[in-house]
Amino acid sequence: MRVGLVYEGDLDADEGVAHYVRTLAAGLRAANHDVTLLTAGPRPGGCADFPGGYSLAREVRVPINGNHVSVAWRASSTAIRRAIRDAPLDVLHIHVPHSPVLTGAMLRRLAPSTAVVATCHMTTSRVPTVLATRLWRRANRRSLARIDTSIAVSTTAAKYAREVFGVTPRVIPAMIEARQAQGTPERAAHxxxxxxxxxxxxxxxxxxxxxxxxxxxxxxxxxxxxxxxxxxxxxxxxxxxxxxxxxxxxxxxxxxxxxxxxxxxxxxxxxxxxxxxxxxxxxxxxxxxxxxxxxxxxxxxxxxxxxxxxxxxxxxxxxxxxxxxxxxxxxxxxxxxxxxxxxxxFTVPTVLPQILDVYRQATRHDWRHELALAQR
Missing domain, CATH: 3.40.50.2000 (Glycogen Phosphorylase B;)
Structure with a gap:
């Protein structure tokens, strides 16, 4: 399966969504799927561990939900068109909320045959953030309509997605790779x-x-x-x-x-x-x-x-x-x-099959939709 993973920042960043995309990319590639990284950041592909891919925009850090997160800025329309042309995809995996500058621009240019899967990582009780995300939903109705199916990393995120973004996601947790420590630090902490x-x-x-x-x-x-x-x-x-x-x-x-x-x-x-x-x-x-x-x-x-x-x-x-x-x-x-x-x-062998099942359902849904259009 040909999968495009979008992240609106530098994938080397120490952030939850960046970790999600890095781990998913590694798991998909280990399972012999073709992965293209589509990012905003300082290097092509946006991550030192994964060569290739496309850096399509600059990133800025903005305060959201009590933290500072990466948001794409000044995307290159030429680079986006080239990426879509050179890397035809079965699935484009995005994250909500997203910037209209990068993810929104890709969705507007994406081939109808490409299924779109979105993951929601967000929850908050902060009134300003809730109001801002509700406004984002109104401004990005077309982008949300292009999503074929959605995932939430927890029931908490799923509830927020239903109430604020108007989508009903399947709950699939984020995953980690099993690993062993290669040494001990100079000073262990109690x-x-x-x-x-x-x-x-x-x-x-x-x-x-x-x-x-x-x-x-x-x-x-x-x-x-x-x-x-x-x-x-x-x-x-x-x-x-x-x-x-x-x-x-x-x-x-x-x-x-x-x-x-x-x-x-x-x-x-x-x-x-x-x-x-x-x-x-x-x-x-x-x-x-x-x-x-x-x-x-x-x-x-x-x-x-x-x-x-x-x-x-x-x-x-x-x-x-x-x-x-x-x-x-x-x-x-x-x-x-x-x-x-x-x-x-929460390990890759347990979680990755659930995400692949979502991809397969999304692509089957898209093929049925295309067939119905062709038969009209």
Missing amino acids: VLFVGRLVPRKGAETLIEAFAALPRPHAGCTLVIAGDGPLRPALERRVRRLGIQARVTFAGHVTEAAKFELLAAADIACFPSSDGESFGVVLLEAMAAGGCVVLAGDNPGYSEVLDNHADLLVESGTLTARLDTLLADQALRERLCEWQQEHVQR
């Missing part, structure tokens, strides 16, 4: 945070909770892996709390280094409280095998962790939960064992 340093992700909540741990944990360390606009303020807060000797800001880390940190930590903590439709980083932490995953009790994270009460936490009880887990190795081992079994539901 507690680890991985993610963008933006308010929504909750790094400040974790720092405050870590600083409040009782005296028996005075030797524990915290590593903050990731970067973002909050980093200077977080570093100042660590100094004011007097815990700078126990807290390391690792900055942006490579995929390999991230996996090594996860494998070596005792607890990987992700205290985001809002705006999460899924949680790929939770899956990565579980797959690493060495740490207990502790996550904010928001709908997306709760679904990934199957509502496991020992692994979900409100911000006001985070210090107490860290205290319990750090003090009880037997409990950590039991939770890790559960995680290792649970994460198998």
Whole structure:
């Protein structure tokens, strides 16, 4: 099957949708499907791991839903026409909401015989974001009408897609590749945070909770892996709390280094409280095998962790939960064992066949539609 995967940014970015596209591309190619990457970014194909493909637009970073995300800007009409001509597709896989500059332009020029599949990754309770996405839906009615079928990464994202985008998606989770750590970090963390340093992700909540741990944990360390606009303020807060000797800001880390940190930590903590439709980083932490995953009790994270009460936490009880887990190795081992079994539901061999089934249904639907038109 010939599949085009659209991502409106640099696929090397440390973002959930970029991870989704990279993992899907690798899985499809391993299954001998022909994959074309259609991106906005600094290099052709948009990803160092996948040669070829097309970089069709520039990207800009815009604040959406408490985060900064990539949006295509100043797309080349000539490049889009060339990509569609040179890479005929059975399926074009897009993501909603999308920019009319890149994805919208492709949909307007796409051959009628190409099926369109869309994935929705989004959820929010923020009123401005909900209003903005409703306006986006009104402005992009034609693009939405071109979608043959849709996917949501969680029931939370599916509910948002129905209410805001007017589509009824099939729920298929994001997936991860099973892998093993290739080494150990120079400094293993008792507690680890991985993610963008933006308010929504909750790094400040974790720092405050870590600083409040009782005296028996005075030797524990915290590593903050990731970067973002909050980093200077977080570093100042660590100094004011007097815990700078126990807290390391690792900055942006490579995929390999991230996996090594996860494998070596005792607890990987992700205290985001809002705006999460899924949680790929939770899956990565579980797959690493060495740490207990502790996550904010928001709908997306709760679904990934199957509502496991020992692994979900409100911000006001985070210090107490860290205290319990750090003090009880037997409990950590039991939770890790559960995680290792649970994460198998999200691996490529389990999830990819579900996506391929959606592709096949979409292309069969399209062929029936074309046949009906021809017989009129």
